[in-house]
Amino acid sequence: MSESILVTGNRGFIGSHLYKRLSCVGIDLKDGQDIRTYKANRKYDVIVHTAALTSVVKSMEDPKSYYDTNVWGTYNMVQQHPEAHFVYLSTAGVYGEGAEHTVNSDIRPGSVYALTKHLGELAVQHFAKSYIILRLTNVIGPGVKGEPNVYQVFREAEKLPIYGDGKQTRDFIHVDKVCDVIYRACARVFNVGSGVRKTVLEVAEEFNKPIEFHPERKGEIRHFGVADAIHIDS
Numbered sequence: 659m660s661e662s663i664l665v666t667g668n669r670g671f672i673g674s675h676l677y678k679r680l681s682c683v684g685i686d687l688k689d690g691q692d693i694r695t696y697k698a699n700r701k702y703d704v705i706v707h708t709a710a711l712t713s714v715v716k717s718m719e720d721p722k723s724y725y726d727t728n729v730w731g732t733y734n735m736v737q738q739h740p741e742a743h744f745v746y747l748s749t750a751g752v753y754g755e756g757a758e759h760t761v762n763s764d765i766r767p768g769s770v771y772a773l774t775k776h777l778g779e780l781a782v783q784h785f786a787k788s789y790i791i792l793r794l795t796n797v798i799g800p801g802v803k804g805e806p807n808v809y810q811v812f813r814e815a816e817k818l819p820i821y822g823d824g825k826q827t828r829d830f831i832h833v834d835k836v837c838d839v840i841y842r843a844c845a846r847v848f849n850v851g852s853g854v855r856k857t858v859l860e861v862a863e864e865f866n867k868p869i870e871f872h873p874e875r876k877g878e879i880r881h882f883g884v885a886d887a888i889h890i891d892s
Contacts, residue, residue, distance in 0.1 A: 665685075669688045672797060706840060707747060709731065718770055736781055748792065748793045753793075790843045799833035800833075
């Protein structure tokens with residue numbers, strides 16, 4: 659990838675995994691780079707904004723910190739880089755309770771964390787030159803940076819802590835798969851398809867009509883498909 663990229667929160671959980679894969683610049687609060695006070699000293703083609711406070715529980719205890727970082731910090735990053743394409747990591751928690759949400763579902767955040775991430779979305783939508791918003795479900799995987807995920811907690815604990823009856827459902831996705839999506843979002847070029855190839859004959863037979871064969875047409879591809887198509891499962 660030839661574009662210049664800045665990853666915020668590059669020492670956090672997702673950011674650190676992504677930073678290893680991209681040829682990019684990173685900033686992180688652990689290195690003294692606070693997104694709330696950050697001042698740009700160069701331009702970038704792409705900003706991957708992973709920096710955030712992410713604990714649902716702590717957000718309810720200290721909402722001001724979450725507003726300061728997740729809303730105003732995001733706004734500051736967009737203002738500092740009006741030239742850049744923004745890849746903004748949000749949360750599917752903006753939809754609230756429910757198991758069959760789509761991007762068209764109502765926004766009903768049930769925590770301060772989810773609310774501030776949605777407000778960050780609005781800042782990106784209103785002020786960024788161009789953007790992609792990724793509403794992540796529950797990201798799991800190795801690493802000890804940032805807010806521990808269930809994978810990390812269960813791996814380290816002698817007794818596995820479960821809050822409530824343990825029958826709560828979540829959509830877990832591995833951090834490596836998330837990084838795959840972010841990588842493509844940085845490139846801004848996507849293959850869009852069904853992910854399944856059929857012969858023209860197979861399609862014709864679905865119509866249950868007589869078939870008439872003709873000579874092949876010059877310039878037409880014999881076999882075509884893509885292995886990394888973005889598609890929606892039906």
